[in-house]
Amino acid sequence: MTTPPAPDGRGLSRRGLFSLAGAGVVGAGLGVGITAAVTQSTASTIRATDSFTFYGKHQAGIVTPAQDRLHFAAFDVSDITRAELAELLSDWTYAANRMTAGLGAGPYGPTSGPYEAPPDDTGEALDLPPSGLTITFGFGPTLFDSRFGLASKRPDALIDLPHFPGDALQPALVGGDLCIQACSDDPQIAVHAIRNLSRIAFGRASLRWSQLGFGRTSSTTRAQATPRNLFGFKDGTANMRAEDTAEVNKQIWVNAGDGADWMTGGSYLVSRKIRMTIETWDRTSLHEQETVIGRTKGEGAPLSGGSEFTEPDFSTLGREDKPLIDEKAHVRLAHPTSNKGAEILRRGYNFVDGNDDLGRLNAGLFFICFQRDPRTQFVPLQLNLAKNDAMNEYTRHVGSGIFAVPPGASSGRPIGAGLFD
Ligand code: HEM
Structure with a gap:
């Protein structure tokens, strides 16, 4: 985390830099190309040094091997403009691209940069390998209300979930305009990712609810052993696996012609916090x-x-x-x-x-x-x-x-770019 490369060829927006470190760092560290070599994981079990590239056709954190730890966060977007929302997603893309590669959230890292400004990374991941960190972004139904001119972009499949018999939902644990799923084999890495992305969002989006998780309850590749849930039973035995490509294409990825074009290559995430007695x-x-x-x-x-x-x-x-x-x-x-x-x-x-x-x-x-x-x-x-x-x-x-998880980002096309085309 010592060099300040910008994987994207661009940097954080001016506002993102203010959020990270105050006015002192604005203008520094922008536009530097990525130089760090990272180990791309092709294995199905994760080693501490493994990383998954953030850019790709699909977002990582779906069919990539399920890691052992989770930090999931849902956000409410503040009173900002459509352009500012686009800028937030661009800033998140920039930081996620860096953190999944084992770098700090901002160009300087936790221990350098202007001495009179807060460091642009919080520091708890310094010296730790990424342990397979994936960061997956999603958009909730409320993002498509009248605030950002996105109503016509709302996919029909992004429904408001119905009330199910027996539901005992607590309003404070429901919904969200945006979500981030951060998974890693190291809990500190997952928490670091959510903490820094929340920090970048300061003034633009705030945490609505969040959840820490341990012990994956599924396998997503054939090489992974089946884990157990808190009932003590093996969980994930009959789960779909990344190797089942025909099934994955049919049941997981949004196909061209399914509806909203900007979602092609994406997927829909449903989360349920289920208390076990x-x-x-x-x-x-x-x-x-x-x-x-x-x-x-x-x-x-x-x-x-x-x-x-x-x-x-x-x-x-x-x-x-x-x-x-x-x-x-x-x-x-x-x-x-x-x-x-x-x-x-x-x-x-x-x-x-x-x-x-x-x-x-x-x-x-x-x-x-x-x-x-x-x-x-x-x-x-x-x-x-x-x-x-x-x-x-x-x-x-x-x-x-429930969240629409858009396709993966690419250089110059931040997460959710299709919303603003
Ligand atoms: C606390 C809640 C839950 C627990 C403890 C639980 C546990 C399990 C266990 C032990 C299995 C068998 C092993 C396996 O194939 O993975 C299983 C299978 C499964 N569960 Fe759950 N589950 C829960 C909630 C849900 C919910 C909410 C859904 C979906 C709405 C769901 C969908 C499935 C499916 C699709 C299978 C595979 C069935 C098959 O094809 O054989 N589960 N679950």
């Missing part, structure tokens, strides 16, 4: 736990038999002619055969936010999924689960978000 779960028999999920707790095999990756057989009957995989089991109801073939890419994380007043862990799953169209994927799937899933007895949805 783990104290109740922990007093439940192993039999009941396995019946609820529809898989064994140890191996993660379907209750219809076989091993972890055996396809579940929902028709096999057991004692008293009851199906081996219960009618209300989570895997039966979430399976594509119960949802007209609809699939999603899951990329969620466990969370523990301290404890509540009753001495129970405030714990659960911060569910994140990506898809081509939430109207035919997340919504009917969640409706089916909300109505019928035996797991509902142990879970409560308290937060929610």
Whole structure:
């Protein structure tokens, strides 16, 4: 983090520089080409020195290997103009491009620059490798209201999510004009990214809600072992993988002709903060736990038999002619055969936010999924689960978000450039 290259060939806007460091640094460090060599990860498991390039056809942080840590943030945009919004996205692109390459957020880094101004990077990532940092940006439905002249750009697929049976959403944990998903194997790196992007946004956008996550609850590539959620079950076994390119193209990326052209190559992110009543779960028999999920707790095999990756057989009957995989089991109801073939890419994380007043862990799953169209994927799937899933007895949805995740940026085309064409 000692050299101040600007990966973009341009720098932060004047306002972005003020946000970072005050007037002292304006005019310095602009227009310098990137010089740092970075290790591009092609492996499916992440090493500390691995990095994922920020520029690309698609944004990283979707089908790239799921890292172990998350810092997710939703923002409200302040009373600014359309041009200032475009400038914010350009500044975020500039800083994200640097941080994913293991550099500081601004041109000087945390320990140099004008001595009388705050450093242009906060410093906690100094000397730390990027640990596979990805930064993924999204736009919420409210960004397309009358404030920025973007109403005609709102994709039809970017719906306001309906109320689902059992929802116990807390308004403070819902929505947002913009979102940033920062994932890394090192929590300090993920937090550093959100902290610096929030800092750059000062006066232009402010945090609405945010979430830390640990322990990925999915695999997104074949080389990754299946992790476990806080119910103690393997999670991600049947998830779509980056290697399933035909499925990924069909179910995850927005295709040309799908609707809003500027979204081609993008995807839609739905987040749900799901509180788990783990104290109740922990007093439940192993039999009941396995019946609820529809898989064994140890191996993660379907209750219809076989091993972890055996396809579940929902028709096999057991004692008293009851199906081996219960009618209300989570895997039966979430399976594509119960949802007209609809699939999603899951990329969620466990969370523990301290404890509540009753001495129970405030714990659960911060569910994140990506898809081509939430109207035919997340919504009917969640409706089916909300109505019928035996797991509902142990879970409560308290937060929610939906965001259009635009295609990747390129040199001279910041994130979301298509909104302003
Ligand atoms: C706290 C909440 C949840 C927990 C603990 C949980 C846990 C699990 C577990 C253990 C599995 C089986 C292993 C696997 O294939 O990954 C699974 C599968 C699945 N879950 Fe969830 N899940 C939760 C919420 C959701 C939600 C909200 C959705 C979507 C709306 C969802 C969609 C799926 C899908 C699509 C599968 C794969 C089904 C298949 O094709 O076999 N889950 N989940």
